[in-house]
Amino acid sequence: MSDAFVRAAEAAQALRERAGVASFDAAVVLGSGWVPAADALGTPSAEIAVTDLPGFAPPAVAGHAGRIRVVECGGRHVLVFLGRTHLYEGHGTDAVVHGVRTALAAGVRTVVLTNAAGGLRPETQRVGEPVLISDHINLTGDHPLTGATFVDMSEAYSARLRDLARTADPSLAEGVYAALRGPTYETPAEIRMLRTLGADLVGMSTALETIAARRGLPDAEPAEVLAFSLVTNVAAGLSDRHLDHAEVLAEGRAAAARMGALLATLVPKL
Numbered sequence: 001m002s003d004a005f006v007r008a009a010e011a012a013q014a015l016r017e018r019a020g021v022a023s024f025d026a027a028v029v030l031g032s033g034w035v036p037a038a039d040a041l042g043t044p045s046a047e048i049a050v051t052d053l054p055g056f057a058p059p060a061v062a063g064h065a066g067r068i069r070v071v072e073c074g075g076r077h078v079l080v081f082l083g084r085t086h087l088y089e090g091h092g093t094d095a096v097v098h099g100v101r102t103a104l105a106a107g108v109r110t111v112v113l114t115n116a117a118g119g120l121r122p123e124t125q126r127v128g129e130p131v132l133i134s135d136h137i138n139l140t141g142d143h144p145l146t147g148a149t150f151v152d153m154s155e156a157y158s159a160r161l162r163d164l165a166r167t168a169d170p171s172l173a174e175g176v177y178a179a180l181r182g183p184t185y186e187t188p189a190e191i192r193m194l195r196t197l198g199a200d201l202v203g204m205s206t207a208l209e210t211i212a213a214r215r216g217l218p219d220a221e222p223a224e225v226l227a228f229s230l231v232t233n234v235a236a237g238l239s240d241r242h243l244d245h246a247e248v249l250a251e252g253r254a255a256a257a258r259m260g261a262l263l264a265t266l267v268p269k270l
């Protein structure tokens, strides 16, 4: 078994022991601007710093707390990741997907990924609104998998869970998320390219985590993935606004109640 999978198993065991939970049912990864919504998922029975667990990089981005909450939601044991590691932090793809792999090693088979993204089209440019991710385009230039383990990605984002989300909130727009490495936001020319490629949203995370979830582990079935972007800005060049992370986090704070309500509705039904 690769070192990365061993580290995930070790982190999962440490998590079980710290939480006093034998197996978890679901994981929610809160991206930029989503952490204020965490409280809607309930009072945690435990909260663990990721640096207390094997294999996690310390938090390095404003709005990413580097902590994992253990909550019971709808009778399910849920891991809520308050932040994530990004490829642009320079720790490599195993560090980026370690949280998802740890969740799978801890028994999780349903993963909810959230992020902040720029909107490329009118229907995905309602700043402060969540968009259901229908598919992704991995333009990070990297990949968390190596070797001849071939993975079907024709339903990377679960049709069942997308139906669940649309039923819970029929107003949800849906779109294709283009994942870039970052840390730069896009040039206007890159945004025009991404629109030509069929993207509706653009960000710097999620896709690699989805790939890891859909691969599963040597001893864990793949997880179903449900993912949302919070549109925090119109993509570069499509408005006269300049982009900055403080604005991204401000939009997350403003949308916290709406994002929390969405997650609180969905997580008990996963």
Ligand SMILES: O=P(O)(O)O[C@@H]1C[C@H](O)[C@@H](CO)O1
Binding pocket: 030, 031, 032, 033, 061, 084, 086, 114, 115, 116, 117, 182, 203, 204, 205, 206, 244, 245, 248
């Ligand atoms: O963790 P996510 O993908 O939500 O964070 C996005 C991408 C960058 O980390 C940051 C840029 O503002 O927001």
Ligand SMILES: Nc1nc2[nH]cnc2c(=O)[nH]1
Binding pocket: 116, 117, 118, 119, 180, 182, 184, 185, 186, 202, 203, 204, 232, 233, 234, 235, 236, 243, 248
């Ligand atoms: N790459 C990228 N990431 C984002 N995160 C929030 N907004 C954006 C954006 O416009 N582009």
